[in-house]
Amino acid sequence: MKSLTKAYRPISWPTKGAGGDTGSWRTHRPVVDTQICNKCQICWVYCPEAVIDRQEITIDYRYCKGCGVCAVECPTGAISMEMEE
């Protein structure tokens, strides 16, 4: 294939951040209380943006849109939604 470096073509390959810095859309951020979290991974299953690390249960705030699904689904109440500054 020819190089597309300088050409604008409406094609995109699935890579991290291909949709831009979607974290800028967020009004509320999910915060995980590591004292309560038992790492059951339910939040990881439900996260529609795949921004939760499966092992560490940490959130990539560059791409998290702040939808709050993780906080609703968390069975232990370990995730709270906090207003962005």
Next chain:
Amino acid sequence: MKTAQVIMDTGAHAAALAVKSARVDVVPGYPITPQTSIMEALAAMVENGELHARFIPVEGEHSSMAAAVAASAAGARVFTATSANGLLYMHEVLHMASGGRLPVVMCNVNRGIFAPWTLWADHQDSMAQRDTGWIQYHCSSNQEVFNTILQAFRVAEQINIPVMVNFDGFAISHCLMPLTLPSQEDIDRFLPPYEPEWRLDPAHPSSFSNVTNAPEYAPFRQMLSDDIMASIPLVKQAAQEYKDITGMWDGDTIDTYRLEDAEVVAFAINSMGAELRLSIDILRQQGIKAGLLRPRLYLPFPAEDIITALPQNAQVMVLDRNYNFGHPGGILASELKSVLFGRRNDITVKNRVMGIGGIDLTRQFMAAEIRAMMDE
């Protein structure tokens, strides 16, 4: 140059033969008069094994262009054809082809638009697609249709912009004329296999035409606009190299006849351009220094070539086979005036609309019209 073959054939069949020799991969199609003969011929060629392509019969022209876009995005060389209301029905997807930077080549066999219905030629259909981001050729003979389709594939694939090859319904599409067919070897030399710069491929998942925000969207549109303008040298190069290989020449961005010393210049496109040569001869016999300037390329409008070619102080008689609704007269006249403004103040532009809905434009009629326009 290898031995060429000369046959008698219609414009529609000449188009199908060009498409076959371009070795297309996919042909989506839907019938509409007067284009149907092209699709019939291509369907038969696929059926009897002359053309190794996938023929996709669809349920309408919107789907036809959608299939063309999809096949092109998958890396195929694609051709389709339409006319009049079929072209209008495609309008939305024409934008997807150009914005998607997909080198689809399509013949539009010019026909008037409803209402009321007409089956006969005028240029309202292709002119109504002016702002879709397609390159548009308009052809004056069966041979030029054949030659231009091959040049269109080359230009489209070089700059990733779709190209529409227009010619008049019936006068060209259904009339027999001598047709020179270059050898397949020469055509292959002129038009190498298509190598897409990217393609949709299940082995390497990707998405096509995602939603963009303003800072991302604007450069796409700017680049499309810039590249359409940048196609002019490619159109010239394609015409020249086609001539070098096959010996045939229809003009590049423009075609001229007895123009050098002309005081009165006829300015028209499509089959009118062929008939007008005879009108020019009639006017010359009457002592009028007449000449012809026929844009082969309508989009991008070949402004520089027109400005350079027009003789000093010429009266330009624009014969439009379309209406520029909301303005008096036709679209070609508006286009011409916009490029001459401030550049060639010595030129006078006069305009008449004629030949609407297939009214016959004979050499005598057009010569008389030009004569009458001189006195206006």
